Amino acid sequence: MNKLPVQPYKGARDFYPEDKLLQNYIFSVWRGVAERYGYEEYDAPILELTDLYRAKSGEEIVNEQTYSFTDRGGRDVSLRPEMTPTVSRMVAARRQELSYPLRWYSIPNVWRYERPQRGRLREHWQLNVDVFGVKTIDAELELIQIAKDIMHEFGASDDMYQIQISSRKLVNLLMAQHLKLDVMQSHLMIKLLDKADKIPRETLLQEASQIFDDVERNRGMKNLEDILNAKTLADLPPSIVGSDSVKEIQILFTLLKEHKINNAVFNATLMRGFDYYTDIVFEVRDKHPDNNRSMFGGGRYDGLVGLFGVEPLPVAGFGMGDVTIADFLATHQLTPKLQPATDVYVVIVGDVLKEAQKIARELREEGVNVAVDLSGSKTDKQLKSAVKKNIPFALFIGSDELANEQFTLKELASQKEQKLSLERVISYIKDNRRE
Amino acid sequence: MNKLPVQPYKGARDFYPEDKLLQNYIFSVWRGVAERYGYEEYDAPILELTDLYRAKSGEEIVNEQTYSFTDRGGRDVSLRPEMTPTVSRMVAARRQELSYPLRWYSIPNVWRYERPQRGRLREHWQLNVDVFGVKTIDAELELIQIAKDIMHEFGASDDMYQIQISSRKLVNLLMAQHLKLDVMQSHLMIKLLDKADKIPRETLLQEASQIFDDVERNRGMKNLEDILNAKTLADLPPSIVGSDSVKEIQILFTLLKEHKINNAVFNATLMRGFDYYTDIVFEVRDKHPDNNRSMFGGGRYDGLVGLFGVEPLPVAGFGMGDVTIADFLATHQLTPKLQPATDVYVVIVGDVLKEAQKIARELREEGVNVAVDLSGSKTDKQLKSAVKKNIPFALFIGSDELANEQFTLKELASQKEQKLSLERVISYIKDNRRE
Numbered sequence: 034m035n036k037l038p039v040q041p042y043k044g045a046r047d048f049y050p051e052d053k054l055l056q057n058y059i060f061s062v063w064r065g066v067a068e069r070y071g072y073e074e075y076d077a078p079i080l081e082l083t084d085l086y087r088a089k090s091g092e093e094i095v096n097e098q099t100y101s102f103t104d105r106g107g108r109d110v111s112l113r114p115e116m117t118p119t120v121s122r123m124v125a126a127r128r129q130e131l132s133y134p135l136r137w138y139s140i141p142n143v144w145r146y147e148r149p150q151r152g153r154l155r156e157h158w159q160l161n162v163d164v165f166g167v168k169t170i171d172a173e174l175e176l177i178q179i180a181k182d183i184m185h186e187f188g189a190s191d192d193m194y195q196i197q198i199s200s201r202k203l204v205n206l207l208m209a210q211h212l213k214l215d216v217m218q219s220h221l222m223i224k225l226l227d228k229a230d231k232i233p234r235e236t237l238l239q240e241a242s243q244i245f246d247d248v249e250r251n252r253g254m255k256n257l258e259d260i261l262n263a264k265t266l267a268d269l270p271p272s273i274v275g276s277d278s279v280k281e282i283q284i285l286f287t288l289l290k291e292h293k294i295n296n297a298v299f300n301a302t303l304m305r306g307f308d309y310y311t312d313i314v315f316e317v318r319d320k321h322p323d324n325n326r327s328m329f330g331g332g333r334y335d336g337l338v339g340l341f342g343v344e345p346l347p348v349a350g351f352g353m354g355d356v357t358i359a360d361f362l363a364t365h366q367l368t369p370k371l372q373p374a375t376d377v378y379v380v381i382v383g384d385v386l387k388e389a390q391k392i393a394r395e396l397r398e399e400g401v402n403v404a405v406d407l408s409g410s411k412t413d414k415q416l417k418s419a420v421k422k423n424i425p426f427a428l429f430i431g432s433d434e435l436a437n438e439q440f441t442l443k444e445l446a447s448q449k450e451q452k453l454s455l456e457r458v459i460s461y462i463k464d465n466r467r468e
Numbered sequence: 469m470n471k472l473p474v475q476p477y478k479g480a481r482d483f484y485p486e487d488k489l490l491q492n493y494i495f496s497v498w499r500g501v502a503e504r505y506g507y508e509e510y511d512a513p514i515l516e517l518t519d520l521y522r523a524k525s526g527e528e529i530v531n532e533q534t535y536s537f538t539d540r541g542g543r544d545v546s547l548r549p550e551m552t553p554t555v556s557r558m559v560a561a562r563r564q565e566l567s568y569p570l571r572w573y574s575i576p577n578v579w580r581y582e583r584p585q586r587g588r589l590r591e592h593w594q595l596n597v598d599v600f601g602v603k604t605i606d607a608e609l610e611l612i613q614i615a616k617d618i619m620h621e622f623g624a625s626d627d628m629y630q631i632q633i634s635s636r637k638l639v640n641l642l643m644a645q646h647l648k649l650d651v652m653q654s655h656l657m658i659k660l661l662d663k664a665d666k667i668p669r670e671t672l673l674q675e676a677s678q679i680f681d682d683v684e685r686n687r688g689m690k691n692l693e694d695i696l697n698a699k700t701l702a703d704l705p706p707s708i709v710g711s712d713s714v715k716e717i718q719i720l721f722t723l724l725k726e727h728k729i730n731n732a733v734f735n736a737t738l739m740r741g742f743d744y745y746t747d748i749v750f751e752v753r754d755k756h757p758d759n760n761r762s763m764f765g766g767g768r769y770d771g772l773v774g775l776f777g778v779e780p781l782p783v784a785g786f787g788m789g790d791v792t793i794a795d796f797l798a799t800h801q802l803t804p805k806l807q808p809a810t811d812v813y814v815v816i817v818g819d820v821l822k823e824a825q826k827i828a829r830e831l832r833e834e835g836v837n838v839a840v841d842l843s844g845s846k847t848d849k850q851l852k853s854a855v856k857k858n859i860p861f862a863l864f865i866g867s868d869e870l871a872n873e874q875f876t877l878k879e880l881a882s883q884k885e886q887k888l889s890l891e892r893v894i895s896y897i898k899d900n901r902r903e
Binding site for chain 2: 036038039040041043046049053054072073074077078080082084085100105110127134136137146182292342373374375394404409417424
């Protein structure tokens with residue numbers, strides 16, 4: 034038989050213990066902040082009927098990016114490319130029983146068939162935070178506060194990233210009223226502007242000019258330049274500045290300032306990829322020159338729950354991926370040094386394994402995490418194993434130690450050794466544990 | 469457009485917050501015990517090349533039970549039906565760099581296309597605990613200790629379950645020497661005996677008789693009865709009792725007794741489904757009459773890592789699923805009452821949301837988990853929402869409270885109310901938090 038390949042599936046990651054430690058750190062920050070705001074964790078199967086994504090995720094995702102197949106029962110299913118359709122389905126299923134505001138979070142893995150590149154893999158884990166049943170801008174405020182608290186908890190200062198804000202309503206207004214585009218043209222223009230920061234301005238303008246009708250092109254292109262050049266809400270055309278959608282964004286900026294969030298700015302070309310957004314959208318961008326790109330975002334999507342045939346429900350939420358966060362931490366040198374959960378490695382000196390296992394059990398009963406060497410190797414080789422695994426302490430057990438009830442505890446970083454009773458071993462490890 | 473269905477994919481579960489709390493409880497017991505024995509967490513993509521399972525999981529699994537499909541790049545891939553081939557792949561990829569004994573655990577979700585039934589769903593999460601690089605029976609001892617500690621941590625007493633032990637080597641010996649079966653016949657007999665506790669004895673004997681050659685049938689069936697009737701190792705035929713594989717099982721029983729594990733028994737028909745086991749196998753069975761069935765198990769599979777073209781490595785491990793454990797807890801009334809992570813629900817009295825949000829922030833900075841009502845509803849409706857969400861405390865904030873800096877804190881279970889300063893609110897909640 035041919036030997037099997039040892040690599041993981043292309044574009045997805047194996048998590049060796051050191052990788053899993055980092056991922057668990059990211060997850061624990063996410064969980065901690067979400068729960069501090071009263072969000073409850075939910076989860077769902079990674080397989081969904083493909084129709085769920087046909088309904089709202091957007092064509093490109095279903096036609097080009099989903100992992101779709103027919104199951105043995107003939108159902109057309111997909112690995113979830115995102116969690117929002119799933120959570121909408123779950124809320125719709127209990128629309129009447131659930132009480133609102135409903136605050137839910139989850140950390141699902143999601144799959145997209147894309148060319149793997151920096152910050153984008155085929156599988157990533159994504160914090161999803163959603164609040165259901167809140168019509169007012171307080172929902173968006175809370176979500177942005179959570180996003181900021183998460184960044185803060187990761188050690189990020191406000192100058193490292195920027196919160197960009199716009200609204201789908203404002204964009205629709207700009208498309209219809211300022212650019213005079215019909216629904217189909219607007220759709221094309223929105224898809225184009227969604228790529229604005231990834232393609233040269235010249236290419237953007239060239240492609241944009243194809244979207245306008247011949248008679249509208251000249252004025253349309255001039256008006257498009259206005260939008261592209263607007264740095265603040267006040268730079269927008271006067272007819273737009275007085276609109277409700279601009280007022281709503283202004284209210285959000287005022288609220289954010291009151292809550293000491295000062296790194297939020299307006300961005301007229303902020304579109305967010307998904308078709309389902311209906312109002313405010315926001316995106317967090319890394320400001321570091323080596324990693325200057327969108328990290329995560331979200332917005333309001335009031336229409337999705339109602340698609341399941343229940344009474345519609347206002348919803349806002351955001352998603353944040355583990356790959357982009359890990360890149361951000363690395364770029365800003367914020368990745369913490371993480372330690373394995375194991376406190377102590379028991380090195381066996383001579384033929385005392387059975388007794389050592391009993392001592393290990395006593396330590397475990399006191400809440401100490403203990404690995405016992407079972408290799409039968411020489412003590413120096415056993416010790417090397419502990420060092421390689423980055424375990425902080427080694428405990429030597431041999432017949433002398435057992436007879437005297439005094440055990441050598443070695444701190445592997447400092448090489449410091451001491452002879453201690455078992456009771457003192459336990460208390461010393463607990464007191465000097467690296468948290 | 470037709471409305472979308474709200475149910476999850478057939479045979480898989482949605483986890484509403486109360487379900488996720490239970491799953492997280494199960495996971496935390498698993499993690500806690502695995503880490504107490506020095507095991508480190510790893511993870512891997514849920515998609516693998518299907519060839520990985522063709523190699524060793526067994527025909528039935530790949531041909532009838534995997535979720536397999538061709539990806540957009542033409543690769544034949546499967547959702548993992550189990551984790552053992554993946555972990556073997558990962559260890560093989562770093563065969564030389566890793567240091568042994570290597571102790572790893574993971575809690576992956578795995579998928580099988582089966583008819584959903586009690587204790588068996590199409591998706592479940594499974595603790596996988598594996599120790600690599602230990603040839604001796606100390607590996608099996610440690611794994612069974614871990615299994616027992618997990619059961620103990622779940623509140624199970626020894627009389628609630630039984631640990632059944634056998635060995636693939638012993639089974640092979642029984643097949644070849646006692647039943648005189650060739651390799652193909654042994655394979656069929658093992659598959660049949662694997663179902664021994666699920667089909668009537670009569671059916672078993674009928675099917676078994678088809679496996680023997682005509683000339684061997686009478687003697688074979690008599691010898692098969694010996695095996696089926698063997699309650700202890702001593703009941704086995706004399707030629708088998710003296711074998712190395714029986715001695716090995718005897719040594720394991722002695723070690724288990726020394727470590728105070730007294731609910732382990734021999735079971736000659738214990739096969740375990742997977743083809744890759746090479747030596748000792750064990751299985752934990754629920755003894756409750758309503759749920760009398762196999763819950764989980766494992767064994768030694770020394771051949772798997774070497775399939776990847778690296779130096780072979782002795783390995784033993786076991787897997788334990790969340791569905792069967794949840795059934796066990798429910799059957800034995802061991803399911804704990806679990807509380808949401810949210811400590812307090814802020815009820816808004818009048819037009820003070822902005823001030824209430826600031827107070828919520830102060831509480832959060834002190835590590836209290838706070839949900840603020842954003843519904844704009846009347847206070848009694850807000851309070852109902854807190855009760856429904858099973859949140860322990862409600863904090864009332866209105867203009868009077870803000871003026872006096874005294875806030876009403878209500879314990880929702882006892883209906884007890886007190887007026888406290890913010891500082892006292894924080895300390896009271898922390899002191900009376902349900903852990």
